[in-house]
Amino acid sequence: PLSIDEISATLKTIGLDTVPQEPNTYPALNPFDIYRSHITELLAKSSGIDAKIIYPTLAWTMKPENGDLQLAVPALRQKRKDMKEFVQELVDGFPESPLIEKPTINGTWISFFFKGAPLISLTIPTILKSGASFGFNPNFGLRDPANPSAGRKKMIVEFSSPNIAKPFHAGHLRSTIIGGFLANLYEGSGWEVLRMNYLGDWGKQYGVLALGFEKYGSEDELVKNPIGHLYDVYVKISADAREEAESIKEKKEEITKLKGTGEDTSALEAEVKKLLDTGVDEQARAYFKQMVDGEPKALGIWKRFRDLSIEKYKQTYARLNIRYDEYSGESQVKDESMDNAAKIMAEKSVSEDSEGAVIVDLTKYSKKLGKAIVKKKDGTSLYLTRDIGAASERMEKYHFDKMIYVVASQQDLHLAQLFKIMEIMGREDISDKCQHINFGMVKGMSTRKGTAKFLDDILEEVGEKMHEVMRANDEKYKQVENPEKVADVLGISAVMVQDMKGKRINHYDFDMDRMTSFEGDTGPYLQYAHARLCSIHRKASAAVTDIPSDLTTADLTLLKEPHAVDLARQLASWPDVFLNTVKTQEPATVLTYLFKMAHAVSSSYDHLQVVGSERETMLARLALYSAALQVLNNGMRLLGLSPVERM
Numbered sequence: 216p217l218s219i220d221e222i223s224a225t226l227k228t229i230g231l232d233t234v235p236q237e238p239n240t241y242p243a244l245n246p247f248d249i250y251r252s253h254i255t256e257l258l259a260k261s262s263g264i265d266a267k268i269i270y271p272t273l274a275w276t277m278k279p280e281n282g283d284l285q286l287a288v289p290a291l292r293q294k295r296k297d298m299k300e301f302v303q304e305l306v307d308g309f310p311e312s313p314l315i316e317k318p319t320i321n322g323t324w325i326s327f328f329f330k331g332a333p334l335i336s337l338t339i340p341t342i343l344k345s346g347a348s349f350g351f352n353p354n355f356g357l358r359d360p361a362n363p364s365a366g367r368k369k370m371i372v373e374f375s376s377p378n379i380a381k382p383f384h385a386g387h388l389r390s391t392i393i394g395g396f397l398a399n400l401y402e403g404s405g406w407e408v409l410r411m412n413y414l415g416d417w418g419k420q421y422g423v424l425a426l427g428f429e430k431y432g433s434e435d436e437l438v439k440n441p442i443g444h445l446y447d448v449y450v451k452i453s454a455d456a457r458e459e460a461e462s463i464k465e466k467k468e469e470i471t472k473l474k475g476t477g478e479d480t481s482a483l484e485a486e487v488k489k490l491l492d493t494g495v496d497e498q499a500r501a502y503f504k505q506m507v508d509g510e511p512k513a514l515g516i517w518k519r520f521r522d523l524s525i526e527k528y529k530q531t532y533a534r535l536n537i538r539y540d541e542y543s544g545e546s547q548v549k550d551e552s553m554d555n556a557a558k559i560m561a562e563k564s565v566s567e568d569s570e571g572a573v574i575v576d577l578t579k580y581s582k583k584l585g586k587a588i589v590k591k592k593d594g595t596s597l598y599l600t601r602d603i604g605a606a607s608e609r610m611e612k613y614h615f616d617k618m619i620y621v622v623a624s625q626q627d628l629h630l631a632q633l634f635k636i637m638e639i640m641g642r643e644d645i646s647d648k649c650q651h652i653n654f655g656m657v658k659g660m661s662t663r664k665g666t667a668k669f670l671d672d673i674l675e676e677v678g679e680k681m682h683e684v685m686r687a688n689d690e691k692y693k694q695v696e697n698p699e700k701v702a703d704v705l706g707i708s709a710v711m712v713q714d715m716k717g718k719r720i721n722h723y724d725f726d727m728d729r730m731t732s733f734e735g736d737t738g739p740y741l742q743y744a745h746a747r748l749c750s751i752h753r754k755a756s757a758a759v760t761d762i763p764s765d766l767t768t769a770d771l772t773l774l775k776e777p778h779a780v781d782l783a784r785q786l787a788s789w790p791d792v793f794l795n796t797v798k799t800q801e802p803a804t805v806l807t808y809l810f811k812m813a814h815a816v817s818s819s820y821d822h823l824q825v826v827g828s829e830r831e832t833m834l835a836r837l838a839l840y841s842a843a844l845q846v847l848n849n850g851m852r853l854l855g856l857s858p859v860e861r862m
């Protein structure tokens with residue numbers, strides 16, 4: 216990034232002798248920080264109001280006519296009877312500045328407008344020199360900002376967490392997309408991030424599956440397509456189990472009927488007993504018991520399912536730019552951790568016996584939390600029990616400062632129960648650091664062939680559709696080096712952007728036509744904006760031979776047009792958008808900005824042509840577009856998208 220000396224040198228040419236820097240601001244990383252500090256310094260001096268009060272009152276504006284920053288005068292909490300008079304006084308007393316225009320009054324607000332030329336000479340070099348890191352701020356994750364050697368804060372982001380051998384449904388897709396984004400967000404903030412996938416890989420259903428594999432499985436199929444094959448096997452064996460249950464029910468009804476007439480029912484009763492003792496259900500139970508007891512053969516089969524599923528997942532995650540530091544899962548939670556938790560819960564009277572099971576009555580704290588079962592009558596653990604054990608294990612292993620669970624809002628209750636139980640067990644050291652990031656449902660996610668089962672099928676189909684769209688423009692299509700690959704990336708962008716553009720908690724409809732369109736706020740639109748910016752550079756290089764690699768040397772004072780200033784203004788605000796995203800934890804915060812910025816770029820093209828302009832003007836405009844490209848690229852990567860250069 217830019218050094219403070221470089222910023223200082225630039226500011227000197229603008230007419231500022233010192234770098235404005237209020238506490239905890241980053242002038243070399245964020246142009247807006249310079250402006251806030253500068254306004255604060257001037258106003259503190261002219262009004263006598265404490266800088267500490269002024270700085271946090273300087274706010275973003277929603278409309279450009281309200282300026283670049285605005286200040287609500289009543290929020291300064293000065294005891295003044297006549298507010299109007301006070302506002303006027305502040306504005307009148309405000310000195311001339313090389314960076315900003317004379318402030319203007321808007322009711323009880325004061326608006327500050329940045330001067331165009333200094334904004335450009337400050338912003339464009341900052342972006343070009345900071346490159347891929349522009350906007351991000353590694354200081355946020357420091358344990359102690361005043362003392363970097365104290366290290367970085369640590370976080371676990373648990374996301375995706377599908378259930379092996381079961382379909383990867385829309386909820387898992389959302390968790391994957393949002394979780395990947397959050398991990399990038401905190402990494403960009405300088406946190407040490409551990410990406411964790413907590414697989415659903417334990418429970419009686421894996422006994423059922425193993426049994427099913429003995430009956431219906433094929434070694435070849437398993438290796439070829441583990442997830443699909445295991446799913447088929449599971450469907451078949453589950454059908455068998457259902458049939459058996461039906462048959463037991465019918466026979467029992469028959470027995471009741473016959474008993475009324477006094478006929479002999481012993482033969483039927485024997486049949487029922489046989490089904491109960493030897494049927495799928497019992498066999499699966501016995502199988503799972505062997506797994507729990509650590510019987511090597513039973514565990515071996517299950518482990519193969521698990522390993523093969525993970526291999527396959529990894530390929531899909533790679534398409535989405537995601538990799539994990541740890542594949543944990545329900546199966547990995549140690550009995551010891553769960554026993555230990557059970558002991559603490561009993562000792563602290565957090566838990567109680569209830570008809571042979573163990574429960575935690577959380578209604579004392581809130582009706583909504585209800586009563587949670589932590590141990591079944593037969594002594595086995597549950598989903599919740601395993602989460603309790605897992606949370607303590609993770610703390611022991613990683614000493615995290617924050618842990619995020621990215622799970623659908625359908626599990627709001629589950630996570631609320633988990634966090635509350637940890638707290639009343641006396642583990643506030645854990646519960647205080649946990650956060651559930653939830654999200655709404657995707658409706659109608661299906662392929663043309665029918666209701667979707669597998670993520671890969673969806674991605675395949677969206678990719679095909681994008682390929683069709685690309686082929687429609689033959690001339691461009693011929694220039695794309697690997698069109699299948701690009702189509703795949705575009706398809707993935709389409710899915711991801713549709714998923715991230717609304718607030719997380721909202722449900723949305725999976726709409727293949729809308730998401731793959733180039734019009735409107737879509738993934739393909741963003742990719743197109745990116746590719747077009749790339750092509751500007753290519754075309755300029757083709758037209759003129761000696762374009763300097765360092766465009767900060769261009770004469771930026773040539774960028775005088777309102778479109779240039781407006782674009783620079785938007786680019787300068789990207790670090791603040793990032794900052795705000797850390798607060799909202801919403802990918803939509805980034806997307807809303809990127810769309811707005813991309814629109815500003817696209818409306819500049821007619822006014823700020825590159826090829827065909829005079830050399831110096833061309834270089835200056837190229838610098839501006841390069842800065843826009845950099846910001847778009849940084850934003851897209853933050854979201855987990857792979858920006859394309861041609862399409």
Ligand code: ARG
Pocket residue numbers: 373376377378413414415602620622
């Ligand atoms: N495997 C679970 C499911 O598919 C999600 C796991 C969420 N994470 C957790 N720690 N409970 O529903």
